Amino acid sequence: MNGDIERLKAMSDRTAIVGVGASEQGNFPDADPYTLAIKALRRALDDSGLRKEDIDGLIVQGPGNVSFVRMGEMLGINPVAGANFDLGGLATGPLIQQAAMMLHAGLCRTVALVYGNASRAEGRRFGGDTVVTPGREYSSAFYYYGLTSPGAASAFQARLHFETYGTRPEQLATVPITQRQHAMLNPDSIKKEALTLDKYMTARYVCEPLRLYDYCLINDGGVALIMTTTDRARDLAKPPVLLAGIGRQDSYRNSSMPTHTLWRDTMPRAAEQVYAMAGVDRTDMDGLMVYDSFSINIWLSLENFGFCKPGEAGEFTQAGRIALGGELPINTHGGHLSDSYMQGWLHQVEAVRQLRGEAGARQIADARHIQYICRGNLCTTMIYRRDS
Amino acid sequence: MKPLPTALPLERPYWEHAQSHRLALQRCDRCQVFRFPASPVCAECDSDQYTWTDLCGTGTLVSWVIFHKSYFVSFNDAIPYNVALVKVDEGPILCTNVIDIDNDALKTGMRLKVVFVDVNEQFSIPKFVPL
Numbered sequence: 205m206n207g208d209i210e211r212l213k214a215m216s217d218r219t220a221i222v223g224v225g226a227s228e229q230g231n232f233p234d235a236d237p238y239t240l241a242i243k244a245l246r247r248a249l250d251d252s253g254l255r256k257e258d259i260d261g262l263i264v265q266g267p268g269n270v271s272f273v274r275m276g277e278m279l280g281i282n283p284v285a286g287a288n289f290d291l292g293g294l295a296t297g298p299l300i301q302q303a304a305m306m307l308h309a310g311l312c313r314t315v316a317l318v319y320g321n322a323s324r325a326e327g328r329r330f331g332g333d334t335v336v337t338p339g340r341e342y343s344s345a346f347y348y349y350g351l352t353s354p355g356a357a358s359a360f361q362a363r364l365h366f367e368t369y370g371t372r373p374e375q376l377a378t379v380p381i382t383q384r385q386h387a388m389l390n391p392d393s394i395k396k397e398a399l400t401l402d403k404y405m406t407a408r409y410v411c412e413p414l415r416l417y418d419y420c421l422i423n424d425g426g427v428a429l430i431m432t433t434t435d436r437a438r439d440l441a442k443p444p445v446l447l448a449g450i451g452r453q454d455s456y457r458n459s460s461m462p463t464h465t466l467w468r469d470t471m472p473r474a475a476e477q478v479y480a481m482a483g484v485d486r487t488d489m490d491g492l493m494v495y496d497s498f499s500i501n502i503w504l505s506l507e508n509f510g511f512c513k514p515g516e517a518g519e520f521t522q523a524g525r526i527a528l529g530g531e532l533p534i535n536t537h538g539g540h541l542s543d544s545y546m547q548g549w550l551h552q553v554e555a556v557r558q559l560r561g562e563a564g565a566r567q568i569a570d571a572r573h574i575q576y577i578c579r580g581n582l583c584t585t586m587i588y589r590r591d592s
Numbered sequence: 593m594k595p596l597p598t599a600l601p602l603e604r605p606y607w608e609h610a611q612s613h614r615l616a617l618q619r620c621d622r623c624q625v626f627r628f629p630a631s632p633v634c635a636e637c638d639s640d641q642y643t644w645t646d647l648c649g650t651g652t653l654v655s656w657v658i659f660h661k662s663y664f665v666s667f668n669d670a671i672p673y674n675v676a677l678v679k680v681d682e683g684p685i686l687c688t689n690v691i692d693i694d695n696d697a698l699k700t701g702m703r704l705k706v707v708f709v710d711v712n713e714q715f716s717i718p719k720f721v722p723l
Binding site: 329331332333345346347348349350351352353356359360363364367368408409410411412413457458460461462464 | 596656700717
C-alpha cells in the first residue's frame with residue numbers, strides 16, 4: 205500500500221470543497237487567463253459565502269505558467285502560501301491534494317484554487333516546437349522523428365489497445381458520443397449538436413488511430429474552487445462536499461516515450477490508496493469524472509482502476525453503462541470532449557454540483573460518491589463524498 | 593529543415609556511433625542490461641559503470657501511429673507519416689520511423705532492422721525498415 209494509510213485515513217473527510225465557479229466557456233479573442241480566472245473566483249466566492257479576504261492559500265494553474273504571484277497581486281491579497289505546478293492537466297489532481305494537505309496540516313484555513321486558460325485566444329499549440337515542461341517528455345523528446353503532441357502519445361495507447369485486445373474504433377466512439385449526449389443536457393457546455401457514429405467514423409484522423417472527436421476541445425475559460433476544513437465548511441452557504449480520499453502514483457521509468465505498458469503496473473496503486481483512504485469501494489461510486497484529453501483515457505482509467513479487466517473497456521462502456529441513467533455515468537457535464545477544456549477543473553465542479561444535487565437535467569439520482577481519475581505518468585484520483 | 597536532436601553530453605556517444613551508422617546503447621557493466629534513453633546509472637542495479645555497446649540492429653514493432661496533421665512545417669510534405677516504438681532484440685524500446693513501407697502494411701510484431709538517414713555532417717538518424 206502506498207504511503208501511510210493510517211495517516212491518510214485520518215485526513216479522510218477533513219477537508220471540503222465549499223465553493224465552485226466558472227467563467228463563460230468558449231472562444232474569446234481578447235481573453236487573458238487572469239481575467240477569466242478572476243471571474244470564476246468571484247463566482248466561487250459567492251457560491252461559498254466567503255470573501256476574498258478569507259483566502260490565505262492561493263493555488264493557481266493555467267497553460268503558459270500563469271503566475272500565482274501575479275494573480276495575488278491583481279487580487280490584492282497576501283496569502284500565507286501560494287503554489288503553481290505547470291504540468292497541464294496532470295497537475296489538477298496534485299494541486300487539489302496539495303490544498304487538502306495545506307489545510308489539514310494547518311498551514312492555511314481557506315485555499316482558493318484558481319485556473320485560467322486562454323489557449324484559444326493565445327493560439328496555443330499542443331504540439332510542434334513548443335516549450336514542454338517536465339512530465340511531458342513523452343511527446344517532446346523525439347521531435348526529429350516528427351513525434352509531438354499529447355494526442356500522439358494517446359494514439360499509441362489506442363493502437364496498443366486495439367492490437368492487443370481486438371477492440372475497435374466503433375467501440376471507442378461510444379465515449380465521445382455519450383459525452384456529447386451529456387453536454388447537450390448541460391446549459392454551459394460548448395458543443396450542443398448531436399454526435400453520431402457515422403459522423404465520428406467519417407471525421408478526419410488527427411493522429412491515427414485517433415480521429416477528430418477523440419480529441420478534447422481547445423477553448424478559453426476560467427474555473428475556481430474554494431476549499432476549507434470540514435468543521436469550517438459546515439457553517440458556510442452550501443452543503444460541503446467532502447474530500448474522502450486521495451490517491452497518487454507516478455510513473456517515471458520509460459517516461460521519455462509514449463507508454464508501452466498502458467500504466468498497468470502503476471495506476472492500480474493509486475486506486476488501492478484512494479479506496480482504502482475513503483473506506484469505500486469502486487462499487488460505491490455513483491459516477492466518475494475521468495480526465496479526458498482523449499477518449500482512450502476513459503478505457504485506461506476504467507481498466508487500471510478495476511472497474512473492468514484489462515482489455516474489457518471496449519465492451520464495458522457499451523449499452524448505456526457510462527451514460528446518465530446507466531450503472532456508471534462518466535463525465536456527466538460533457539468533459540473535455542464536449543463541455544470545455546479546462547484541464548480537469550470543470551470535472552471537479554461537476555462532481556460538486558452532482559453531490560449537491562445542483563446538476564439539473566443531468567443529475568445523477570441520489571449521488572453520494574463521485575470519483576475523479578486522471579490517468580497517466582502522474583496518476584491522481586480523488587473521491588468526493590456528500591456530507592451526511 | 594526538420595528538427596535536429598538536442599543531445600545532452602551524456603547522449604553524445606549515441607549520436608557519434610550513429611554518425612558511423614552504428615546503433616549503440618549503454619550496457620551496464622554489472623548486470624549487462626541495456627538502457628535507453630541514456631542515464632548515468634543503471635535503473636536495474638544502480639551501477640554507474642557502463643559501456644556503449646553496438647546492437648545487432650534488429651527488433652520488433654510494438655506500436656505505431658500515423659500523423660495526418662502536421663505540427664512542423666518541415667514535416668508537411670511527409671504527411672501522412674508514421675512514428676513507431678520498436679523493441680530492439682537487446683531489450684530497450686526505441687522511438688523511430690519505419691521507412692520503405694506503406695503505412696497500411698505496418699503490423700504488430702513485425703521484424704525490422706535499423707538503417708541510418710544522414711541528415712547533416714553531425715547527425716545520422718536511426719530509422720527502421722522491414723527485415
